[in-house]
Amino acid sequence: MLKLTLKGLFAHKLRFALTALAVMLGVSFLSGTLVLTDTIKRTFDELFADVNKGTDAYVRSSEKLDSHLGTIRPRIPASLISEIAKSEGVARQHGSPVAQGQLQLSAQLVGKSGEPVGDPGQGAPTLGFIWDDFRQLSPWKLDTGRAPRADDEVVIDKGSADKTGYKVGDKVQILTQVAPAKYRVVGIAKFGRADSPGGASVTLFTREQAQTIARARNQFDGIAVGGQAGVSQADLVKRIRSSIDLPKIQVITGAELTKENQNEIQKSLSFFNTFLLIFALVALFVSCFIIFNTFSIVVAQRTKEMALLRAIGASGRQVMSSVLGESLVVGFLASVAGLGVGIVLAGGLKALLGSFGIDIPAGGTVLNTRTVVVALLVGTVVTVASAIAPSLRASVVPPIAAMRASALEGTESPSLLSGLSRSTKIILGVLVAIFVPGGVIILLIAWLSRKVSWLGRVALGLVVLTLGAAAILVGLFGGRIALVGVGAVVVFVGIALLGPVIARRTSRLLGSKPxxxxxxxxxxxxxxxxxxxxxxxxxxxxxxxxxxxxxxxxxxxxxxxxxxxxxxxxxNLVVAARAAFRVEGRLGTQNAERNPNRTASTAAALMIGVALVALITILASSTKASIGATIDKAFRADYIVAPKAGGFGGSGFSPELATAVKALPEIQTATGLRFGTAELDGKSKFLISADPKALNELFDLQPANTTAFENLGPDQIAVSKRIAKEKGWKVGDTVKARFPNGGTTDLTVAAKFGVGQQGGLSDYFVSLDTFSRNYPEQFDVQVYAKLKPGVSLAAGKLAMDRVVKPYANAKVEDQAGFKAKQEQSIDQFVNLIYALLFLAVIIAGIGIANTLALSIVERTREIGLLRAVGMTRSQLKSTIRWEAVIIALLGTVLGLVIGLVFGWAIVRALSDQGINKFAPPGAQLVVIVLIAALLAVLFAYFPARRAARLDVLKAISTE
Amino acid sequence: MTSVASDPRSAPTKVAARAVNASKIYGSGEAEVRALDGISVEFADCAFTAIMGPSGSGKSTLLHCLAGLDRVTGGQIFLGDVEMSSANEKQLTLIRRDRIGFVFQAFNLIPTLDAEENITLPMALAGRKPDKEWFDTVVRTVGLADRLHHRPSELSGGQQQRVAVARALASKPDLIFADEPTGNLDSHAGAEILGFMRRAVDDFRQTIVMVTHDPVAASYADRVVFLADGKIVDEMLDPTADLVLDRLKNFGE
The missing domain is CATH 1.20.5 (Single alpha-helices involved in coiled-coils or other helix-helix interfaces)
Known part of the structure; x- marks a missing residue:
């Protein structure tokens, strides 16, 4: 049988090449993702190994706070250095102990043209450090110039220097949490062998200046210590521990520090990894439909051959294993190819993310054994699993089928359900009944009316659909995202099961003249x-x-x-659509109708991609509409200073900016808005801070008690009414809080307000003095300002622009501009998702091409006859294209329906999170339909050409 | 023997189609096969001609070349005054659509179209409306009036062939080619089809060229042309089944 399997494969190279292509694309996305994340991980692993190469021991606070930006620890006193120096085993350089205090700050270079370097919000971090005095501890090596000695001297990394064109001696503007200032570049340094650490833009200051900027007089984030030769890291740590026996101080080895850094990066990468893997899995899921479809069609076409095998004595099992064997070979070969393509694709993914502003440091290519095993296993298993149903069908082909006149002419292969024994059917019925009592009734009717396959399918489809929808709803409203994913897959399967029933009726509608x-x-x-x-x-x-x-x-x-x-x-699309008014188009429509199973499963593959695209589009437009509504309703500021790059994380301006804006004679009220993470009532939460009085004037937070809110004092917190209700907090209650600066603070609930997270802000609010006491860095993410009465908008803008000018990363926006910017950052993310979903749509397109190609083989004689009685080649092409368009429209319409339903459910579920408007964008959804139709025509190109080139004579005389 | 087969009636009547020194050669050198070996033959207008010969005699090839489904490698083929051998693919398609009717042995109909749609298919492809009166006449003649909205799978083999004959007649072609039209039918249904074809020539002045193995089928024709080894070896006017059978027996020798 094995020989037969292989012969079967070689005899039908093309059809399997197309199936293999679908598997290959799915696998390549998967392996590309794995290769990319492995590569990034190795890059960072090496980076941290380099950073901490000379560090034998590290002294830091034992307190820590987990935030969305990673673990934050309070600073430690600088005086610890002299304590550490007393320990034995600490290395010495020119008589000084090799113990270096370290500080990390946000510091952004401004390029020659006035553009900020790097984008801390999304990609390359912009960091400042202390220039290490000890060569042993420093990963930095001067390329040109010298170390900084004065407060206004800095060393910058070679990567940034090359990017900006700065040279030693140049004056450079640097943005930090203190007012923007000019520094002189005295040196350009390389990070180990690299130009910059992981693509970050780095400025190195003197210790004093770094402490000044960090507002950390006599403080460090931690202290790196170098040991004498011959002293092990563990010994050094032990000795330092004995000389500084302080509470809340922790000493770890350099190796431990490296491991910790590496783990933390891996943790933050795992989100990114999962994000990409989801799209890889979507692509694979779509491939499943194509594989299933190909094998189903091939089994149908080979009914006679299989019946012959049965007639001459092959068992059903043997026939089945020959089909499965084919799938095994195809799956394995395609996976190997997919793995190869994936390695190349990893670079493409990196470039793709890069083009969306997500800069990823990754050098070389890392191919782990895991990647190889996972890619080959997943690809092969997915292929074989998708071929199981078709192979079962093959196994129930009765020997008598060999005697029938034609196996091809419009005959459907035996239904899978009809192949099951009666007892299996009953078990299936009972199983279904457990979930939906109606299911068994339908099955009963089905059995009585002897329409088992058709009605059974409807019953099964409805049951699966119901289950999936239930899972999604439970998941959405119960906050269990994994369940939503499972539910979505189940719904897709349910719709695919119902597909043939829908397809038969819908195809005609889609082929209609309107x-x-x-x-x-x-x-x-x-x-x-x-x-x-x-x-x-x-x-x-x-x-x-x-x-x-x-x-x-x-x-x-x-x-x-x-x-x-x-x-x-x-x-071509126009010509095909025009044909729909004539016989050749009608033939296309009827061809789409005649094998509803085939049409439906081909369309289902596209449906998945379209559903996801539609869902994302709907969610994006709903989010935009919600944000827009909030801005329109609550915003009273005339101008907003916002980061040029958009987004929040990491970027912001020195509070000096808000102070300067407030001081302008044209301005009536202004306040900066800060974001931070804190542990409130035991959970990590996102909070905001601003001048409460000014904020309430500029943004209608709907406080329950305006006076209480506007007079919010230190160690007080205001919470949204929703949270207060949820947690049962009343004014006067105490909330335990932990902040990055360490210790536990008791905050008193002093006020409640209406517009919390729903309004795009946070449910927690503290005053600026509470914030500045508890956070190491003070950055305003936005500055809101309102003009004095009588000041024209133009004059106000002019004045603000002048003050904002030194802050190269800031831009003054009016409300409309601010709204547009928020929408822009959503669009950017959405476009990235579109790009990642593109592959799933391409695979679905290949599916259309594959189905058409196989159908054409099946209809060779019919095509010959059509050509003989006078159908021209271009008419034939139109027929095939119109069939493709109908399949695509079917998939698209189903996908849009699913997208709309899911979108609605998700928006409902997220209404607490600030997305409270369900706003499906009509025009964009229509565009999706048109793009699908266009793709169908593109993918029908080769099948149509192939059909048109068939030799008429050979075609009519085909068996 | 290469003879110009002459029909005594051909002098006053028009010629519907003719082959002039037509040859069709497959392969080359040792493997060369001459399917048609310099055939010249004329088919008179408003006549029913049968082409007979043993397997491999070239009778199907001749039919295909005359019908614009295949090309000769030498010589010329004329449909009326149009020289088919110099027409391009598209022109051939349009000639087939507008001027030729086809009846094949099997698989004559498009399964997704009903009987009426199948009958009018060539005209629909041309974007023409069928002549209602003629259509009704044809449908009545072949007895399909109550089956027009049935799909091929709902029709018997004989009914399917009747639809095919109706399609061939419906566009009033210059020439109808039938390739073993009764090969898959029982004798009763076959006789019915042949009767229709006979009537098409007698009553509607159509021209039919039919390839067949069956002497009974050939007996419906006005004239039988016998082929062997790519050449015309004989012909017979007003054939009967017995005469044809006798003639065929002689091929064996």
Missing amino acids: VAMFVLFAGALMTLAFGLATVASLVQSALALFGGKIGTALALAAAAAAAAVLAAACV
């Missing part, structure tokens, strides 16, 4: 648009060429070519 008219019209518009884009790109390309910009010219020419291909596809 739909065709719409596609025709939209296609014509798109043709025009892409045509214009082609011409425009060509003209620009030519201009660039004459301008001597060869690279630009080439890029534009490529864009023109791409637009031309799309324009051509649009023309």
Whole structure:
């Protein structure tokens, strides 16, 4: 049988090549993700090993606070250095003990053109450190220049120097939590062998200046200690511990510190890893449909061959294992190829994330055994598992089928359910009944009316769909995201099961004249648009060429070519839609209808991608609508100073900015807004801080008691009414709080307010003095300002622009601009998700091509006949394209429905989190439909061409 | 023997199609096969001609070349005044659609279209409306009036062939080619189909060229052309089944 399996494979190279392609793409995404994250991990592992190379012991606080930015520890007194110096085993350099106090600060360089370097919000961190006095401890090596000696001298990393063009001697503006200041670059340093540590932009200050900026006189984050030669790290740690026996001080070995740093990075990478893996799994899930479909069709087409095998004595099991064997070989080979492509794709993923502003430091390529095993195993298992149902079907082909006239002509392969024994059917019925009592009734009716396969499918589909929907709802409203994921998969399977029933009815509707008219019209518009884009790109390309910009010219020419291909596809779409009014289009519609199973499972693959795209689109537009509504309703500020780059984490401005804005004669009220993480009532929470009086004037928080809120004092906290209700807190209650600066603080609940997280802010609010006492760094993430009455908007803006100018990372926005910026950052994220979902859609497109190609093989004689009685090649192509469009529209419509339902459910579930408006964007959803139709035409290109080139004579005489 | 088969009636009547020194050669050198070896033959308008010969005699190839489904490698094929051998693929398709009707041995119909749609398919492909009166006449003749909205799978083999004959007639082609049209039918259904074809020539002045193995089928024709080894070896006017059978027996010798 094995020989037969292999022969079967070689005999049908093309059909299996397409299946293999689907598996390969899924596996390559998976292995690409693994390779990329492994590579990043190794890069960081090496980085930390380098950073801590000379550190034998590390002294720091034993207190810690876990926040979304990682573990934060309070600072320790600088005086510990002299205590450490007393310990035996500490190395000496020129008589001084090798113990270096360390501080990490936010410090952002401003480039020559006035643009800030790096983007702490999303990608490359912008950090400041103390220039180490001890060569033993420092990973930095001067490339040019010297160490900083004066407070206004700095060393910058070579990566940033190369990027900005700064040289030794240049004056450079640096943004920190104190007012922006000019420093002189006295040295440019390399980090070990690298130009910069993991792509970060780094400024190295003198110890005194770093402490000044950090407002950490006589304090350090930690102290790195170098041991004498021959003293082990463990011994050194023991000796230091005995000389400084203080509470809340911890001494660990350098090796432990490295391990800890590495683990922390791995933890923060695991989110990123999971994020990418989800998309890889989506792609694989879509591949499953394609594999299932291919094997189903192939089994149907080979009914006669299998029946012959049965007739000459092969057992059902043998036939089944020959099909499974094929899937095993295909799955394995495709996985091997996918692994190879994945290694290349890892670089592509990195570039993709980079183009969305997420800079990832990754050098070389790391291929772990785990990656190889996982990729091969997952790819092979997914393929074989998807082929199980078709192989079962193959095993129940009766020998008599060999005698039937034609196995191909419109015959459906025997239903899977009809192949099961009666007892299995009953067990299945009982199982279903446990979940949905109605299921068993339908099954009973089905059995009585002898329509087991059709009604059984409906029953099963409904049950699965109900279960999935239930899981999603429970997951969403119970806050169990894993359950939502499982539910989503189950719903997709349920819809796929119902698909054939839907497909038969829907295909005709989709092939109807109004739909065709719409596609025709939209296609014509798109043709025009892409045509214009082609011409425009060509003209620009030519201009660039004459301008001597060869690279630009080439890029534009490529864009023109791409637009031309799309324009051509649009023309084909229009022609196919026009055909829908004629017999050739009707044939396409009927072809989509005649094998509803096939059409449905092909469409289901696309449905998944479209559902996710629609879901994301709906969530994004709902989020934007909600934010917009909040801004419109609650915002009373005229201007907002916000980071140019958008986003929150890590970026911000010195509080000096808010002070300067407030001091302007044009300004009536202004306040900076700070964000921080604290442990409140035992849980890590996000809180905000601002001048309460000013904030309430600028942003309508709807406080329950305005006076109480506006007079919020130190060690007091205001909470949203929602949280107060949830936790049962009343004004006057005490909340235990832990902040990054250490210790436990009792905060008194002093006020409640209405617009918490729903308004895009936080449920917890503290005054600025509470914040500044408890956080090591003070950065305003936004500054809100309101003009004095009588000051024109233009004059106000002018005045603010002048004050903001030194803060290169800040920009003054009016409400509309602020709103647009918030929307922009959402769009950027959404675009990244679109890009990652693209692969799933491409795989679905391959599925369409595959199904069409297989159907064409099946319909060879029919095509021959059509051609014989006078169908032209282009008419035939239109027939096939229109069939593709109908399959795609079916998948898209189902996907949109799912997307809308899920979107609605998620928005409902998130209404507490500030997304309270369900706003499906009509125009964008229509565009999704059109793109799907266009993709269908593109993917139908090769099947259509193949069909058109069939030799008429051979085709009609095909058996 | 390479003979120009002459029909005594061909002088006054028009010629619907003709082959002039047509040859079709597959392969080359040792493996060369001459499916048609310089055939010249004319098919008169409004006549029913049968082509007969043993397997491999080239009769199907001749039919395919005449019908624009295949090309000759030498010589010329004319449909009326149009020289088919110089037409390109698209022109051939349009000729088939507009000027030729087909009846194949099996798989004559598109399974997704009902009988009426199958009958009018060539006209629909051309974007033409069928002539209602003619359509009704054809449908009545083949007795399909109550089966027009049945799909092929709901029709018997004989009914399916009747639909095929109706399709061939419906567009009033210059020429109808039938390739073993009764090969898959029982004798009763076969006789019915042949009767329709006979009537199409007698009553509607159609021109039919039919390839067949069956002497009974051939007896419905006005004339039988016998092929062997890619050449025309004989012909017979007003054939009867017995005469044809006798002639065929002689091929063995």
